[in-house]
Amino acid sequence: MTSRGPSKRVRKAPAERRTEIVTAAARVGLTEGLECVTLRRVADELGVQPGLVGHYFPSADRLVAEAFTSATMAELDSLLPDEPADPGHDTPLRTLRRFFTLTSSADFDNVSRLWLNARHLSRYRPVLRDHVVDQELLWCRRIEQLITAGTRTRTFRCDDPWAAAVRILVAIDGASAYINTSADHRAAPIAHMARTIAETELGLPPGALEPS
Amino acid sequence: MTSRGPSKRVRKAPAERRTEIVTAAARVGLTEGLECVTLRRVADELGVQPGLVGHYFPSADRLVAEAFTSATMAELDSLLPDEPADPGHDTPLRTLRRFFTLTSSADFDNVSRLWLNARHLSRYRPVLRDHVVDQELLWCRRIEQLITAGTRTRTFRCDDPWAAAVRILVAIDGASAYINTSADHRAAPIAHMARTIAETELGLPPGALEPS
DNA sequence: ACGGTTATTGGTCGCATGACCAATTGCTTT
DNA sequence: AAAGCAATTGGTCATGCGACCAATAACCGT
Numbered sequence: 001m002t003s004r005g006p007s008k009r010v011r012k013a014p015a016e017r018r019t020e021i022v023t024a025a026a027r028v029g030l031t032e033g034l035e036c037v038t039l040r041r042v043a044d045e046l047g048v049q050p051g052l053v054g055h056y057f058p059s060a061d062r063l064v065a066e067a068f069t070s071a072t073m074a075e076l077d078s079l080l081p082d083e084p085a086d087p088g089h090d091t092p093l094r095t096l097r098r099f100f101t102l103t104s105s106a107d108f109d110n111v112s113r114l115w116l117n118a119r120h121l122s123r124y125r126p127v128l129r130d131h132v133v134d135q136e137l138l139w140c141r142r143i144e145q146l147i148t149a150g151t152r153t154r155t156f157r158c159d160d161p162w163a164a165a166v167r168i169l170v171a172i173d174g175a176s177a178y179i180n181t182s183a184d185h186r187a188a189p190i191a192h193m194a195r196t197i198a199e200t201e202l203g204l205p206p207g208a209l210e211p212s
Numbered sequence: 213m214t215s216r217g218p219s220k221r222v223r224k225a226p227a228e229r230r231t232e233i234v235t236a237a238a239r240v241g242l243t244e245g246l247e248c249v250t251l252r253r254v255a256d257e258l259g260v261q262p263g264l265v266g267h268y269f270p271s272a273d274r275l276v277a278e279a280f281t282s283a284t285m286a287e288l289d290s291l292l293p294d295e296p297a298d299p300g301h302d303t304p305l306r307t308l309r310r311f312f313t314l315t316s317s318a319d320f321d322n323v324s325r326l327w328l329n330a331r332h333l334s335r336y337r338p339v340l341r342d343h344v345v346d347q348e349l350l351w352c353r354r355i356e357q358l359i360t361a362g363t364r365t366r367t368f369r370c371d372d373p374w375a376a377a378v379r380i381l382v383a384i385d386g387a388s389a390y391i392n393t394s395a396d397h398r399a400a401p402i403a404h405m406a407r408t409i410a411e412t413e414l415g416l417p418p419g420a421l422e423p424s
Numbered sequence: 425a426c427g428g429t430t431a432t433t434g435g436t437c438g439c440a441t442g443a444c445c446a447a448t449t450g451c452t453t454t
Numbered sequence: 455a456a457a458g459c460a461a462t463t464g465g466t467c468a469t470g471c472g473a474c475c476a477a478t479a480a481c482c483g484t
Contacts, residue, residue, distance in 0.1 A: 011450045011461055033335060038441065049463050051445090060442060113335060115389075120332040122392040123245060123325060132393045140398070163401035170402055174386020177327075180334040181344045186352070189375035190382055223431055223480045250471065261433050263475085272472060 018056050020046065025067035026074070030110050034117050034128075037064050065131040068118050072135045075111050079103065080142045092150030093208070099146075100195045101211045103172060112176035140165050147202065157203030164201040171197045230268050232258065237279035238286070242322050246329050246340075249276045277343040280330050284347045287323050291315065292354045304362030305420070311358075312407045313423045315384060324388035352377050359414065369415030376413040383409045 012020070024045040029037045039060060043050040057063040079102055080095065102108060122129035143165040150156035158164050171194035178186060195209045224232070236257040241249045251272060255262040269275040291314055292307065314320060334341035355377040362368035370376050383406035390398060407421045 009449065009462060014461075017461080039443090040441080049465095050442095051464070052462055054443070055462075058443080116328070116332050117335070119389055119392055120328050123329070129393055133395050136390070136393060137395060137397065160401075162397075166398050166401040167405055170386040170389075170405055171382070172386075173389045174382035174384075177331055177382075177385040177389055178348070179331075181331055181341055181348060183345050183349060185349065185374075186378050189372075189378040193379055193382055221432060221479065226431075229431080251473090252470080261435095262472095263434070264432055266473070267432075270473085 014056075017052075021053055021056055021063070022066050022070050025063055026070035029064070029067040029117075030071045030114050033113070034064050034068060034121055037067050039063075059127075061125050061127040064121075064125065065128040068114070068128060069131045069135060071114060072111070072118075072139075076135075076139055076142060080146065082142075091155065092146050092153065093155050095146060096150070096198070097209050097212060099143075100198070100209050103194070104191070108176075109179060112179040115173065116177060116179060136169075140169055143168060150202070158201060164198075167201060168194060168198045226268075229264075233265055233268055233275070234278050234282050237275055238282040241276070241279040241329075242283045242326050245325070246276050246280060246333055249279050251275075271339075273337055273339040276333075276337065277340040280326070280340060281343045281347060283326060284323070284330075284351075288347075288351055288354060292358065294354070303367065304358050304365065305367050307358060308362070308410070309421050309424060311355075312410070312421050315406070316403070320388075321391060324391040327385065328389060328391060348381075352381055355380060362414070370413060376410075379413060380406060380410045 021042060025037045025042045028041055028045060032041075039050040039053045039057075042063070043053045046053075053063070054060075079099055118128060118132045122132050140162075144161045147156055147158055147161040147164055151158050151161060175190045175194055178190070196206070198204075199206055199209055233254060237249045237254045240253055240257055244253075251262045251265045251269075254275070255265045258265075265275070266272075291311055330340060330344050334344050352374075356373045359368055359370055359373040359376055363370050363373060387402045387406055390402070408418070410416075411418055411421055
């Protein structure tokens with residue numbers, strides 16, 4: 001962690017410090033929830049005085065909003081890299097399969113919690129709300145692109161890639177709505193629902209998107 | 213509203229006062245959000261001192277949890293009355309159709325917000341969490357019963373009513389996750405998704421659940 | 425009519441938050 | 455080496471929260 005000492009003062013370039021703050025805030029928001037992203041909490045995450053965080057973010061709302069964007073942006077890039085590294089090997093089918101494997105894994109739980117968190121908090125915080133809407137559209141577009149690509153290679157059959165992307169995300173968000181309350185009874189019917197819906201939306205045979 | 217006067221003291225039977233408090237708390241939770249259900253807010257909703265609310269709810273957590281249960285319980289009873297008033301006229305198909313009409317209407321928005329709110333807050337509040345799980349199962353069972361009834365009259369064709377009920381609710385919850393952030397782009401593909409899924413789950417022809 | 429029970433008042437306490445600010449000190453430029 | 459800029463400190467302030475409690479007054483049974 002950070003040194004416990006009497007706080008030797010460290011001076012950094014504003015840009016660097018700013019991203020450092022946002023990154024720390026994103027970490028807190030992802031693991032503990034966005035309501036824990038406070039000036040004080042982020043400050044001692046960095047071993048710094050609360051006033052400093054307040055200096056970079058005169059309004060705490062912006063900090064929360066940027067923390068959310070930072071976290072979800074990073075997650076999206078890990079789920080669906082914008083440019084596939086190896087176009088020959090990373091087919092749309094393979095990428096989508098990997099996507100469902102990842103979003104079904106327990107590592108995605110904190111991300112589910114974050115989305116739930118942000119969508120609720122958007123009720124009270126307009127700034128956050130704007131960021132959430134942006135990210136929702138971004139995620140949706142990223143999936144749409146993937147579907148469109150797969151349609152061109154005849155892997156998928158889909159008339160309206162945008163609508164398909166929207167519906168796939170609805171299924172994922174619906175399933176992850178229970179992340180904090182999951183009763184075991186519901187687990188089974190839910191587990192593969194998003195994957196199944198995706199298969200029908202894309203004209204794939206059942207099981208085509210199961211992890212290989 | 214309540215009188216503004218120097219608060220003539222009114223004494224009520226404990227049971228009555230208690231339900232009065234819970235009802236007021238439910239109203240606040242439904243319209244303003246569960247984080248607004250505070251001792252003070254509920255107290256002046258009733259024109260009463262905060263200490264009184266604290267007297268009936270030594271832990272504020274229970275108040276929030278009971279407010280949620282009260283609100284969702286009432287809503288469920290209005291959506292799917294436990295005993296159909298007229299068994300000859302209220303067929304399962306009709307009831308389900310009405311259910312989708314109501315859940316799609318704007319009057320349901322506050323309920324969607326409440327569920328989203330509660331599911332997120334459950335992350336931090338174990339007592340609320342238990343109540344949410346109970347209500348989730350209750351809503352699910354109520355739909356399962358309806359499906360089972362419709363299966364007996366050969367209206368629906370469905371092997372696993374429980375799984376069908378779960379998936380229908382996932383679709384509804386998925387769609388209502390965007391209640392606070394809805395970008396218009398997504399509105400169209402989402403609108404009828406739950407209804408469509410229900411139709412396929414129950415072996416109904418497309419449009420069978422559209423409002424008549 | 426009266427006394428006792430208890431629902432209700434009206435206040436206090438400690439804590440956490442965001443906002444704000446003067447003083448300090450590290451770094452860069454001259 | 456000196457000066458100036460600004461990143462950083464370390465504190466204050468008002469607000470809203472839950473918890474707690476002694477005093478009060480409304481209602482009941484006698």
